Amino acid sequence: MNTTNNNQSQTLTSPLLERLGEALLTIKNLHANINGKEILKGLDLTVRPGEIHAIMGPNGAGKSTLASVLTGNPAFEVTHGSVTFQGKDLLELAPEQRANEGIFLSFQYPVEIPGVSMVNFMRTAINEQRKYRGLDQISATDFLRLMREKKELVEMDNKLANRSVNEGFSGGEKKRNEIFQMAMLDPSLSILDETDSGLDIDALRIVANGVNKLKRPNNASIVITHYQRLLDYIIPDFVHVLYDGKIVKSGTKDLAFELEERGYDWIKQEVEEAP
Amino acid sequence: METIKNVSVSEASFSGRLEGFEQQYIDLYKQYHEQIKQHSAPVMNVSRNASFGLFEQLGFPTSKLENYKYTDLKESLSGEYGLNLNRLKIPVNPYEVFKCDVPGIHSYLYFVVNDGFYPVNDARNETLPEGVIIGSLSKMAEVHPELIENYYGKLSCTKKDGLVAFNGAFAQDGFFMYVPQNVQLDRPVQLINIMRSDVDFMANSHNLIILGKGAKAQLLVCDHTVDDVRFLSNRVTEVFVGENATYEHYKLENTHTRTTNLSTLLIDQQASSNVLGNIITLHNGVTRNTIEIDIDGENCETLLCGMVIADKKQQVDNFTSIIHNQPNSNSRELFKYVLDDLSKGGFTGKLYVARDAQKTSAFQTNRNILLNKSAKMRTKPQLEIYADDVKCSHGATIGQLDETAKFYMQSRGIPEKEARLLLMYAFTGDVIENIRIDALQDRMKLLVEKRLRGELSKCEGCVICQ
Ligand SMILES: Nc1ncnc2c1ncn2[C@@H]1O[C@H](COP(=O)(O)OP(=O)(O)OP(=O)(O)O)[C@@H](O)[C@H]1O
Ligand SMILES: [Mg+2]
Numbered sequence: 050m051n052t053t054n055n056n057q058s059q060t061l062t063s064p065l066l067e068r069l070g071e072a073l074l075t076i077k078n079l080h081a082n083i084n085g086k087e088i089l090k091g092l093d094l095t096v097r098p099g100e101i102h103a104i105m106g107p108n109g110a111g112k113s114t115l116a117s118v119l120t121g122n123p124a125f126e127v128t129h130g131s132v133t134f135q136g137k138d139l140l141e142l143a144p145e146q147r148a149n150e151g152i153f154l155s156f157q158y159p160v161e162i163p164g165v166s167m168v169n170f171m172r173t174a175i176n177e178q179r180k181y182r183g184l185d186q187i188s189a190t191d192f193l194r195l196m197r198e199k200k201e202l203v204e205m206d207n208k209l210a211n212r213s214v215n216e217g218f219s220g221g222e223k224k225r226n227e228i229f230q231m232a233m234l235d236p237s238l239s240i241l242d243e244t245d246s247g248l249d250i251d252a253l254r255i256v257a258n259g260v261n262k263l264k265r266p267n268n269a270s271i272v273i274t275h276y277q278r279l280l281d282y283i284i285p286d287f288v289h290v291l292y293d294g295k296i297v298k299s300g301t302k303d304l305a306f307e308l309e310e311r312g313y314d315w316i317k318q319e320v321e322e323a324p
Numbered sequence: 325m326e327t328i329k330n331v332s333v334s335e336a337s338f339s340g341r342l343e344g345f346e347q348q349y350i351d352l353y354k355q356y357h358e359q360i361k362q363h364s365a366p367v368m369n370v371s372r373n374a375s376f377g378l379f380e381q382l383g384f385p386t387s388k389l390e391n392y393k394y395t396d397l398k399e400s401l402s403g404e405y406g407l408n409l410n411r412l413k414i415p416v417n418p419y420e421v422f423k424c425d426v427p428g429i430h431s432y433l434y435f436v437v438n439d440g441f442y443p444v445n446d447a448r449n450e451t452l453p454e455g456v457i458i459g460s461l462s463k464m465a466e467v468h469p470e471l472i473e474n475y476y477g478k479l480s481c482t483k484k485d486g487l488v489a490f491n492g493a494f495a496q497d498g499f500f501m502y503v504p505q506n507v508q509l510d511r512p513v514q515l516i517n518i519m520r521s522d523v524d525f526m527a528n529s530h531n532l533i534i535l536g537k538g539a540k541a542q543l544l545v546c547d548h549t550v551d552d553v554r555f556l557s558n559r560v561t562e563v564f565v566g567e568n569a570t571y572e573h574y575k576l577e578n579t580h581t582r583t584t585n586l587s588t589l590l591i592d593q594q595a596s597s598n599v600l601g602n603i604i605t606l607h608n609g610v611t612r613n614t615i616e617i618d619i620d621g622e623n624c625e626t627l628l629c630g631m632v633i634a635d636k637k638q639q640v641d642n643f644t645s646i647i648h649n650q651p652n653s654n655s656r657e658l659f660k661y662v663l664d665d666l667s668k669g670g671f672t673g674k675l676y677v678a679r680d681a682q683k684t685s686a687f688q689t690n691r692n693i694l695l696n697k698s699a700k701m702r703t704k705p706q707l708e709i710y711a712d713d714v715k716c717s718h719g720a721t722i723g724q725l726d727e728t729a730k731f732y733m734q735s736r737g738i739p740e741k742e743a744r745l746l747l748m749y750a751f752t753g754d755v756i757e758n759i760r761i762d763a764l765q766d767r768m769k770l771l772v773e774k775r776l777r778g779e780l781s782k783c784e785g786c787v788i789c790q
Contacts, residue, residue: 120735148737160732164750173746174736181737230736
């Protein structure tokens with residue numbers, strides 16, 4: 050078991066990963082279950098400020114599970130390993146604390162909340178974040194200005210912002226709404242779980258632009274996707290392959306092209322042939 | 325671990341009556357019926373003995389009865405309650421001490437203290453629109469007997485219901501409102517029922533509301549308790565809504581946990597009339613609301629909404645019944661419950677569509693959230709449809725708070741407690757939307773939020789309560 054893990058981390062400690070500076074997020078040997086079934090089986094990943102990491106991998110590999118575990122979804126149980134975020138033990142924190150520490154997840158399947166207006170939802174979220182950081186509540190005018198600014202950034206229809214959270218939104222509208230929320234909350238680590246799927250070409254460009262405009266030297270993103278195309282817009286520093294609960298291969302954006310061309314079989318084979 | 329007393333009660337209750345508790349009231353009536361009549365109005369006494377006879381026959385209802393399946397009055401009826409049959413003055417001036425106003429509502433404000441209409445403060449010097457009469461039912465029955473005798477008891481006297489019969493025997497007064505033809509009340513009318521006593525106390529009151537053709541009125545009924553003793557109130561309200569008239573009835577209960585609140589609201593709708601009922605239980609002990617709306621004319625609109633927030637050992641049973649006797653009317657029902665701890669909720673949605681009531685459309689929804697495993701909800705649609713060209717539907721759900729929605733909110737930094745609150749608040753939102761008095765709607769939003777936060781155990785702003 051240990052040897053396997055060492056082999057994994059050898060793949061990871063490629064020269065690419067050996068950058069200077071403090072890590073924003075460090076995941077070590079992470080194991081997680083759902084309903085008693087192990088999904089993450091010893092996952093390692095390090096993300097430094099300013100980096101964009103793409104995670105690819107076959108259906109059911111555990112990509113969304115990783116996102117859920119990082120954001121503290123109570124359906125998942127962490128059995129082994131550690132996650133450090135900005136020097137703090139992330140696994141000790143409640144979901145809302147993680148969010149207020151600066152983690153944001155753009156859900157693969159955003160949730161509809163009938164009866165809770167977008168405005169009320171966003172105002173509550175912003176104020177909770179401010180409270181967490183010891184700031185006063187946002188003023189009505191500042192809040193409206195912020196909403197307007199961020200709506201423009203993702204070119205979101207005004208009508209959507211006046212409705213209940215995601216209620217009756219189309220698939221694409223929901224994804225755009227995720228990026229809008231991300232823009233509002235300005236996270237230091239954003240995790241985008243298949244934000245590109247379900248978006249038309251224009252929307253994809255708008256959403257990717259939004260993400261790029263939010264990029265800063267001190268924040269980072271993990272972009273989960275099935276399609277190399279997104280990576281034309283959001284250019285990753287690293288591409289990882291998540292397979293069977295582990296990161297089994299890491300590389301540059303060229304790896305994404307290779308996957309697009311060759312699929313995952315060769316990776317699966319490599320994994321199976323490994324000692 | 326039932327007490328001996330309760331065992332004997334449940335043995336006796338196969339007949340659908342609570343034998344053990346009835347006798348003292350039967351004896352009381354036999355002994356004091358002259359006094360009861362003497363301190364009431366002749367119009368109200370006409371049917372009194374008949375009501376008593378009916379009560380002797382029916383007794384208090386038990387959960388063995390189909391219509392009372394979800395109401396358990398054993399606990400409530402045990403023990404002794406004082407009654408004020410001789411109409412002694414209660415030493416409280418609600419106008420001075422009870423400031424339970426909804427900011428900005430500008431209502432015409434009236435009080436029933438226990439079972440009697442409290443005289444209107446002369447100093448108020450408020451003039452009602454021309455022809456409108458509001459006051460004590462027994463007083464007005466003496467001043468305008470010809471008006472009241474055509475209506476009093478017309479909906480209630482024939483009801484085969486032990487509580488209604490009991491009310492018919494014991495009620496001596498209540499609230500009366502008459503809005504003549506084509507008169508529209510410019511402001512809402514507010515009736516506050518206050519329970520005030522130093523000993524365990526029972527109140528029976530009877531309200532009568534008459535809207536002439538094309539009249540319009542909004543009534544807000546608030547139920548409050550003041551003292552920390554056991555209260556039992558048994559109130560019957562009859563409402564006659566004339567042709568083309570519009571009537572809104574809001575009932576807001578905010579009583580303490582030692583209260584049993586039994587209320588029967590009977591509404592008769594004539595052609596082209598519009599009725600909204602919104603029955604909100606924010607805080608209570610044991611509550612039974614019976615609401616029956618008879619649609620006796622064509623082209624009527626009926627919307628009956630309700631909401632319950634209950635925790636601890638609170639019980640709320642809303643028994644509703646909408647009866648379409650005539651064609652071409654629409655009715656809609658919407659009830660929502662949020663139940664926590666050991667609370668119990670009951671909902672019955674009876675819908676009757678007579679053979680001639682073609683083109684009826686009737687929709688019924690009851691949705692419930694149980695916040696934990698020990699809370700209980702029982703819901704029952706009861707549809708009897710004899711017409712063939714109708715659109716009717718009903719739906720009931722009992723569930724928990726949406727965990728995925730809660731996590732989604734938390735993932736945006738909203739603490740779990742706050743997320744739960746937002747979800748519960750959203751859940752009740754459509755009932756609150758159906759309050760057509762803006763000031764009341766705003767107030768309710770605030771009160772519901774406070775209630776959900778656990779910050780409200782008695783009425784906000786009541787000087788008396790604090
Ligand atoms: N509630 C659950 N109960 C049991 N198994 C689950 C549950 N949720 C997820 N799984 C399983 O966990 C595994 C990983 O799922 P996950 O959603 O993380 O995959 P993914 O890599 O995101 O896939 P995709 O590319 O299809 O989104 C799958 O086999 C899935 O069936
Ligand atoms: Mg996924």
